[in-house]
Amino acid sequence: MKTRASTESSKVGKDLPAGFPHALTREDLAAALGVTVRTVTNWKQEALPRSKDGTYDLPAVITWLVEREASRRAKAPARQEADDSLAEYRRQKTRLVRLRFLREKGKLLPKAEMVKAFTDRAFEIGRALLQLGRRFSARVAAKSGKTLREVEEIHEAEARKLLEDYARPIYIDENAPI
Numbered sequence: 001m002k003t004r005a006s007t008e009s010s011k012v013g014k015d016l017p018a019g020f021p022h023a024l025t026r027e028d029l030a031a032a033l034g035v036t037v038r039t040v041t042n043w044k045q046e047a048l049p050r051s052k053d054g055t056y057d058l059p060a061v062i063t064w065l066v067e068r069e070a071s072r073r074a075k076a077p078a079r080q081e082a083d084d085s086l087a088e089y090r091r092q093k094t095r096l097v098r099l100r101f102l103r104e105k106g107k108l109l110p111k112a113e114m115v116k117a118f119t120d121r122a123f124e125i126g127r128a129l130l131q132l133g134r135r136f137s138a139r140v141a142a143k144s145g146k147t148l149r150e151v152e153e154i155h156e157a158e159a160r161k162l163l164e165d166y167a168r169p170i171y172i173d174e175n176a177p178i
Helices: 003-016 026-035 037-045 058-102 111-144 148-166
Strands: none
Touching: 026 037, 026 058, 111 148
């Protein structure tokens, strides 16, 4: 089977100056290209063009290398996409292992427990805030000249406004880092 590189190499080789070696051994080819003999052997397995006597024509090899690199670059975007997917998989797996570790160490609680604890605590704070007016209303009334009931009403109205401002839904970002 004739490859495009071997077809073009016959054209390229004719333009070379007289005395230019057309039949290079594997060792000579490696030296000419600045690579190891093992690299040439690996290329041979990838269909590196050779003549019938087993030697290598340098122009044909260079043409083959250029085409090979162009082909690899054309495939690079798909390879990059696969690399990105693998990196994302590894990040998520690392996150999962980290979550399991923290849960086993008792440093991570289930979301339902956290929401309940937070809600209970917020309720306690709200109740304490509403009762605060009753505890200090007598002192404030004595110093301000208002009646005890007026001070309690002012305090309760302000406390309820504050609670309404802070009583909004809590949004939990499931993807937030720990």
